[in-house]
Amino acid sequence: MRFKLTLAPVRDRQRLVFNYQYPLQAWIYGRLANADAEYAGFLHERGYQVPESRKAFKHFTFSALQIPSIEPIKKGDTYMVLRSGVLTLYISFYVDKAAENFIVGLFQQQQLSIYNRECRADFVVERVETAPLPAMESSMTFRTLSPMVVAQKVDDLDQYLTPTDADFGRFFAVNLVDKLRSVQPSMEMDAAIAERLVKFELLSDPERIKKRGFLAKEGKEKEQTKVIGYHNFTFSLTAPPELIEVGYLGGFGKYCSMGCGCVEVVG
Helix, strand or coil: CEEEEEEEECCCCCEEECCCHHHHHHHHHHHHHHHCHHHHHHHHHCCEECCCCCCEECCEEECCCECCCECCCCCCCCEEEECCCCEEEEEEECCCHHHHHHHHHHHCCCEEEEECCCCEEEEEEEEEEEECCCCCCCEEEEEECCCEECEEEECCEEEECCCCCCCHHHHHHHHHHHHHHHHCCCCCCCHHHHHHHCEEEECCCHHHCEEEEEEECCCCCCCCEEEEEEECCEEEEECCHHHHHHHHHHCCCECHHHCCCCEEECC
8 A cells, every 4th residue: 555645844944864764764663663563673673584585575665755845955965955835755565455544544643853963854744645556467667756776786795786787677576576475475486487577678768867875774883884776767567466566565676665666657
């Protein structure tokens, strides 16, 4: 299920840090913990495990904040100055539909604060709407709503791939199949099968794709990681509908619970 949150700023000209994914993720976990501490702890500490693998997934994602107006950004700024106007945020969960009303209640009339030592932005959740689930078909076209992270492991380190990379589609496919395997452990599927089942095709002009770097676990010096994602592109995806659904609702690629891999349907 997917929700559209309308965020009303409490004052004009608030400073919002560019790297807001981590505090936004922490806020979502906080809302979950208030209602179901055990479930929130499960997601945060363990997640859904892929059989016979160290991989695990949270199966939720969120979009970049859709911001109507900001002041011109100056060289060296680490934040943007917001002008009056509501912001929009999409939060998406790959969970049972029976949990829909429970999740709506988590966010209704809540307050959200994003801050660091230099700046702070405060919002009130003015409205929560359930976004209808589009019909899942075997071939669909999507546009990114947040950076997408696809990576190849080299010497146990992530090498981040651009959507124009020849290997992007292969690692995109394996990641997507692993996500479904984490909730359907009996499904047997290897990387070769994943490549045959999942076909990624970039539709956007490569010149229009934007690179976005951010820190995961910012502020925790021993744990923070520089992550590289890419956004502002459209792609077609051909795969079994159940695979497309797990990616659409839980996010495509890596670091989805950090607000990566959120997409919308085109057409």
